[in-house]
Amino acid sequence: MDTEHPEDTAEFRLSRSRAANERLHALIPGGAHTYAKGDDQYPEHLAPVISHGRGAHVWDIDGNRYLEYGSGLRSVSLGHAHPRVTEAVRREISRGSNFVRPSVVEVEAAERFLATVPTAEMVKFAKNGSDVTTAAVRLARAATGRPRVALCADHPFFSTDDWFIGTTPMSAGVPAATAGLTVTFPYGDLAATEELLTRYPDEIACLILEPAARTEPPPGYLAGLRHLADRYGCVLVFDEMITGFRWSEAGAQGLYGVVPDLSTFGKALGNGFAVSALAGRRALMERGGLRHSGDRVFLLSTTHGAETHSLAAAMAVQATYTEEGVTARLHALGERLAAGVRDAAARTGVGDHLLVRGRASNLVFATLDENRQPSQPYRTLFLRRLLAGGVLAPSFVVSSALGEADIDRTIEVVAQACAVYRKALDAADPTPWLAGRPVKPVFRRRA
Template sequence: MDDPLPRSRAANERLHALVPGGAHTHAKYDDQFPEGLAPVITRGLGAHVWDLDGHEYVEYGSGLRSVTLGHAHPAVLDAVRRQLEAGSNFVRPSILELEAAERFLATVPSMDMVKFAKNGSDVTTAAVRLARAATGRRLVAVCADHPFFSTHDWFIGVTAMPAGTSAGEWADTVTFPYGDLDAVAELLDRHRGELACLMLEPATVREPPPGYLEGLRELADRDGFVLVFDEMITGFRWSAAGAQAVYGVTPDLATFGKALGNGFAVSALAGRRSLMERGGLCDPRERVFLLSTTHGAETHALAAAVVVMDVYAAEGIAEQLHAIGARLAAGVREAAAAAGVADHVRLLGRDSNLVFATLDSRGEPSQEYRTLFLRQLILHGVLAPSFVVSSALSEVDIERTVDAVSRACAVYREALDVGDPRPWTGGRPVKPALRPFA
């Protein structure tokens, strides 16, 4: 098949001429997909999407993990439509701001107050600012094993893409490895009394070691820094209340987003009242400019969030995600084993948040083998930069996915036997999203 996506390819070329990178999120750049196989999407319904060339795919990782109920979910769309007819932004708070806050705090009862915004970067940066104001300290510690916290300089400056950032912004950012309490204790010893906050995802592809999150909580209480859980991914995937509810450890501040709006733009900073009030009008101390965004409380997005939380509670969506992921994982592992590549195509993470590793003949991570695997999946109707599930996936979708994986694993085995995946990559390999040069 010389050019399976001619219209998508032409649209990608036009996008690159008009939009830096050809997309508005690095993870959606076409360098994340095999050459010539980066579909441009026209519509989605449930767990399926269609591209410009008329191909239909079973889709995983929908909306960068934000669409957990499936595309165009009827209840969400009905709520959004109703609200759009009533107006979306006013000069004073809408009643939906109260309703959404009440619903969120009932869903995440460990938190006392919440403030909504539109994206994850703004709420994590607000958490940093609030922690610095509350502690009078400057230093921020972020987990080095977790890939992304914010687009702002305090974080991007310590990644592989620091160009254009201000050293003054990220000079006070330090990193620590996940799962190692001793490393955090050593960091505190080196910077005694200097740490304003410690930010991490409570879990991703690794479960927290026994006592790890509890140990961080104890260190925060002892040292006086603010413990921040970034629950952009774990919120509504581990449980509706996030990983903090699963593991029984309450942070001082937590950030949510992604699945909260089922694809509509809404994020949240939540936390202890004594901290959050620093951004309000009821605290006698110096005020913190916490979050003040023109579109942060657009009513249609908050209406979507309220319905998402209602559906999660009524239908047990978090439990469904785990069950669907478990069925998919079993099928993928069986297919890999049958093809003799179980040591090379590996699933990682919680059943509700599955990713895959592609390893070469030496057992090392390989972008070329990832390209081969992605290419075969796409050619067989599965769009899966990960295997992160939505509740819209059916048994037929899972069977179709496992069949595509079986076909991909057969090609994978052939490439391993030959000792070279390049004949099956279709061109240049996929690349890391964060890297200093294109």
């Protein structure tokens, strides 16, 4: 078998990865440090364990090379081992990474961030998205004196903390009283959101949502939320973990021109290095500082939140985006990929069953069965064929390291997968093509 481009799933085996997955499960709950990276998200015995990556490619420990999409759960948007980022990190590591007092790098990183996201007035850095979304919620509660959080029910993830996890099927360990303080509203429906605000008068501290996701916000929607937050006295929080940089360098708020009270950034901000940001209006953010006369808010205080190498990575990422037009490149690559996948699906007769959705810089795919219902078995079939063709793609989220030839190769593999998809649809049963259990959703009550 040509391990550079494995083609035949009958011969495609990941013996070393399979053994490594057993070791992972023996030592790490779930076999990974992020549930979305778990081997239950991949066809049985076909979950690669990665050796290394460069640019848009990764290699597994079995020696297979893949074109990778959704890199680092959307965090590695410039490609692996990007030279400008790694050089900035290497330079700072040689100077020490963590001190008993702030480093000058902290103020430089803050200045760079606020120049990139000019709708914010202050910023505080942390390590992951949950740190900063939870800080935003705490700050909103402190500022308003209200207990409830309203989050958008149509967006999949906000935090590992109880205020969000209590709303999911994996709510074990979250007190009912805590979960009961979180309420939900539907995306795009201002009337429903206002009804929620009137149902809980003077109780909702904040509205938190991704400003955009699989669809563009309806005309006037974000401005309407801004109006509702002002009218009902709650804090408007944009979770820009994904939209930050992928929609524009200044996030969705920069693209759509609606300014939230608070916003949170991460993922693409560090190109794989651990850094996130809470940003927002000075009057709110300063409540977590020392220059006010009210009660102090324990906003963010993380030992590793300002490690110099991660902040250096963030500054290098921002400079690369603004100087090289990365966001525009992500959109161009995504548009080429989406058009090619849709054409391949249509040519093989599965255009109504394999759907590409989302903004060009943030594409996902849906797999539908013969009744056009979402199907994990058909997703499993599709992922198996992609893997065998050398494409590792839990989504179609692009990185700027991809070239046009990479996109064309991906479309070729998708077309081959679609031909098998058509056979399974004709048989009204994908089981013969699965070779094991279907992939599973992340959020489920039972393992």
